[in-house]
Amino acid sequence: MTARRARPVAAALAPVPALALGGVVMHAEGLPATLQVTNLAAAAVGMGLVALAAVALFPAHGARRGPPLREPASGSPRRGGWRVLMGLILLAVPLTAPGIEGVHRWLPLGPVHLHAGALVLPPLLVALYRAPWIPAVATAVATLGMLALQPDAAQAGAFCGAWVAMALIRRQGRAGGVVVLCLLLALAAILRADPLAPVPHVEGIVGLATRQSALLGALALPSLAAIPLALAWFLTRPVGVLLALHGTGALLAAWAGHHPVPFLGYGVAPILGYYAAVALSLREDGVRPAQEAARPPGSPRA
Numbered sequence: 001m002t003a004r005r006a007r008p009v010a011a012a013l014a015p016v017p018a019l020a021l022g023g024v025v026m027h028a029e030g031l032p033a034t035l036q037v038t039n040l041a042a043a044a045v046g047m048g049l050v051a052l053a054a055v056a057l058f059p060a061h062g063a064r065r066g067p068p069l070r071e072p073a074s075g076s077p078r079r080g081g082w083r084v085l086m087g088l089i090l091l092a093v094p095l096t097a098p099g100i101e102g103v104h105r106w107l108p109l110g111p112v113h114l115h116a117g118a119l120v121l122p123p124l125l126v127a128l129y130r131a132p133w134i135p136a137v138a139t140a141v142a143t144l145g146m147l148a149l150q151p152d153a154a155q156a157g158a159f160c161g162a163w164v165a166m167a168l169i170r171r172q173g174r175a176g177g178v179v180v181l182c183l184l185l186a187l188a189a190i191l192r193a194d195p196l197a198p199v200p201h202v203e204g205i206v207g208l209a210t211r212q213s214a215l216l217g218a219l220a221l222p223s224l225a226a227i228p229l230a231l232a233w234f235l236t237r238p239v240g241v242l243l244a245l246h247g248t249g250a251l252l253a254a255w256a257g258h259h260p261v262p263f264l265g266y267g268v269a270p271i272l273g274y275y276a277a278v279a280l281s282l283r284e285d286g287v288r289p290a291q292e293a294a295r296p297p298g299s300p301r302a
Helices: 003-013 016-028 033-057 081-096 116-129 133-149 153-170 176-191 205-212 214-234 239-256 268-283
Strands: 106-109 112-115
Touching (some): 003 033, 016 033, 016 205, 081 106, 116 133, 116 239, 205 214, 214 239, 239 268
16 A cells, blocks of 8 residues: 555544443443444444545546546535535524524534534635645635634634635735634624533543543543644645644634534434535545636746
8 A cells, every 4th residue: 555545544543432431431421322432423424435546546546646636626616615514504594593501513413413513614624735725715605604603612713723824825924914804703702601511422532531540541632633644644734734733623613612522422414514525635635725726827926
């Protein structure tokens, strides 16, 4: 297996230690086995998505160097625009659903409620990197506005950090107004009161691990840190770095307050969101960003 072909495998396997450790902790705590099985089932579905994307990127019979750069497909305003629109719709749906003590973060899918921000934001970041600048800014502002209304402090801070980095990369530092606006919206989400009490096997999973065993508690940090490191190292840059910033922001929020601990704690949405972003990144691997595809051949970089 070449190093290029090993990248999706490494990215897909990066969350496994945290998932396994979380399963051990939940089992030792006497929690229902359905919690562990649900997490593992979500990971299996996600790995299937990554496998499909990897097969498309690395066909069995083809050039070992991978596909050439492709232009965004015609026939729609821009490639991936439907993904951005779908992401905004999924973020808006919780605002129309009955909340819990004024909090509207979850997508109601029958008996299952998915954390909208954790599910949508990672693949949305991948799509935004390839979107035209003005629609990307409008989407980021709308996203942070909805996160402030939900409110979702952890995802607002994580998305804002990744988006600001993306804006500075795409505009070569000339995005001061956009950065300030997004920071203010994220701050509005962070400062809103959150009346919900933490759930031990979701937000408090690290505390459970530490209480059960010093070894389990010590293993929690490296198992979680491996996930954003894998994104930054194995996925195409800068998209992999942007996803790593978002993942790091979510982990820092969990450390700083009562916010969900992805992968280690119970939660399907962050697992599916992670693998959807990895699969979409692989699917888009080798496609020029919109701002680069629109530049005439031979023209200097702005």
